[in-house]
Amino acid sequence: MTPPIDFTGRRALVTGGASGIGEITAKLLVDLGAKVVLADLNADALPGACKRTGANAFTVGDVAVEDAAERIVADAATAIGGIDLVFNSAGIGDDLVPLHEQSIERWRRVFDVSLLGTLLISRAAGKLMIEQGRGAIVNVSSIVGLDAFPGRSAYGVAKAGIAHLTKTLACEWGEHGIRVNAIAPAYTKTPMVKDLVDRKVFDPTLIERRTPLGRMAETEEMARAAAFLLSDWASYITGVVLPVDGGWSSYGAAGDVAKIRHK
């Protein structure tokens, strides 16, 4: 019988760890025995998140800048003696405008934080993992990276890129004992989404009607999927982009699920 998930002795770096999915996943990894370093661009939020999660340390930096990403990985490895696990959660939302109204500067920033940031952190950590002959990385794609959402070209292209990068790295690094997977969340009740709901950019009623499970996701539901993929329970799983979406990406009919449910 396989014992319950236990990260005792494992050393984890969580980017975007000062908020939302990153923070809650970091807390779960700590609860399951891992040593954890949080990395984030938001220097003000990091000390509080470190306290709430029980992480061992934090480091401030921009994952989208090559030198900073290399330094984040080096800081984390120094703080906890190496890196076995990476959860790449740093990301920003986009402008929700069609491409002809989109600022290219902003497009590039959304793309860089998500895709280039994931690539740079994975590259730096991957070098350490190759030396030690083992490791696991979980990236964060999105339902917006699996299908097209109007007004979300920067975010969607970046998240589709993350899905593809995940598969590519899984194929490149499998021989080194490194697994690379991704989760593809649907709408999750994090500060990023709550802000969009408050500003009436997202309508939670419409989202719930379109979702077979009839609700938005709790942040813990993303953390549990990420922890599973990082753990030895997923020892033969690599190159997978796992929708954690209440059935969103399976639903293809006209209309919405709620109408069928309550006809």
Ligand SMILES: NC(=O)c1ccc[n+]([C@@H]2O[C@H](COP(=O)([O-])OP(=O)(O)OC[C@H]3O[C@@H](n4cnc5c(N)ncnc54)[C@H](O)[C@@H]3O)[C@@H](O)[C@H]2O)c1
């Ligand atoms: N919340 C959702 O519904 C949802 C759905 C699908 C995918 N995602 C993805 O999940 C991840 C986490 O999102 P969240 O909802 O928890 O958002 P969040 O805003 O709560 O957390 C994101 C964190 O990333 C940090 N960050 C932003 N830019 C950074 C940079 N350049 N370098 C380092 N850190 C940076 C922020 O400071 C923040 O602490 C993101 O990649 C997001 O795209 C979220």
